[in-house]
Amino acid sequence: xxxxxxxxxxxxxxxxxxxxxxxxxxxxxxxxxxxxxxxxxxxxxxxxxxxxxxxxxxxxxxxxxxxxxxxxxxxxxxxxxxxxxxxxxxxxxxxxxxxxxxxxxxxxxxxxxxxxxxxxx
Amino acid sequence: xxxxxxxxxxxxxxxxxxxxxxxxxxxxxxxxxxxxxxxxxxxxxxxxxxxxxxxxxxxxxxxxxxxxxxxxxxxxxxxxxxxxxxxxxxxxxxxxxxxxxxxxxxx
Numbered sequence: 001x002x003x004x005x006x007x008x009x010x011x012x013x014x015x016x017x018x019x020x021x022x023x024x025x026x027x028x029x030x031x032x033x034x035x036x037x038x039x040x041x042x043x044x045x046x047x048x049x050x051x052x053x054x055x056x057x058x059x060x061x062x063x064x065x066x067x068x069x070x071x072x073x074x075x076x077x078x079x080x081x082x083x084x085x086x087x088x089x090x091x092x093x094x095x096x097x098x099x100x101x102x103x104x105x106x107x108x109x110x111x112x113x114x115x116x117x118x119x120x121x
Numbered sequence: 122x123x124x125x126x127x128x129x130x131x132x133x134x135x136x137x138x139x140x141x142x143x144x145x146x147x148x149x150x151x152x153x154x155x156x157x158x159x160x161x162x163x164x165x166x167x168x169x170x171x172x173x174x175x176x177x178x179x180x181x182x183x184x185x186x187x188x189x190x191x192x193x194x195x196x197x198x199x200x201x202x203x204x205x206x207x208x209x210x211x212x213x214x215x216x217x218x219x220x221x222x223x224x225x226x227x228x
Binding site for chain 1: 210215
C-alpha cells in the first residue's frame with residue numbers, strides 16, 4: 001500500500017521557520033515527482049511546490065517563491081519542505097502528495113494525512 | 122494562472138438520486154482535469170483523472186466528462202458515505218490550480 005506520512009508541523013511565530021518531512025513507502029519513490037499542497041481553514045486546496053523524480057526541476061507557487069524550498073532525499077524516500085519567513089497567511093494543513101508521473105505537473109495520488117502549520121504570535 | 126470555478130457551492134441530494142457537479146476553467150485545459158473527494162477530517166482522495174478515467178478502486182457510480190473548459194462529475198445514486206467536498210484540479214499548466222469545491226449533502 002502506498003503511504004505518505006508527514007511530520008514537523010506545529011506552532012511558529014511570524015517570521016520564523018519550520019521544516020516539514022514526508023516519509024514515503026509502498027512505491028518506488030525515485031520514479032515519481034512529488035508536491036506539497038496546502039489547505040487553509042475553510043479555504044480551497046492550494047498547490048505549493050513540486051519537484052521532479054531526481055530533484056532537477058522544481059516549481060513554486062508565487063505565494064511561497066523565495067521563502068519555501070522543496071527538496072528530496074531518494075536514498076531515504078523522504079520529501080522535505082523548508083519554510084522560512086512564515087506569515088499568518090501560511091497557516092494551513094500541508095499535504096504531501098505523489099505525482100502520477102516522474103516529471104511533475106499531473107494528478108495526485110495518494111495524499112498524506114497532512115501536517116498542521118500554525119503561524120501566530 | 123488558470124482559474125477553476127466550481128458550481129454549485131453546496132448541493133443537497135436525496136438518497137438514491139443523482140448528483141451533478143460542474144467545474145469550469147478560465148481557459149482550455151484539454152482533458153488535463155482531475156476530481157478529488159474530501160470527507161470531513163480526511164485528506165483528499167483521487168476519484169478521476171484525464172477528465173473521465175476513474176482512479177484505481179473508485180466505484181463506477183463516479184463518472185467524469187468534459188473537455189476544454191467545461192467538466193462534470195456525476196455521482197449516481199447518492200449514498201450517505203458520499204457526503205464530502207469535491208474538488209476539481211487542472212494540471213494543464215503551472216501553477217496547478219484547484220476549484221473552490223462543491224459540498225455534497227444528503228437532503
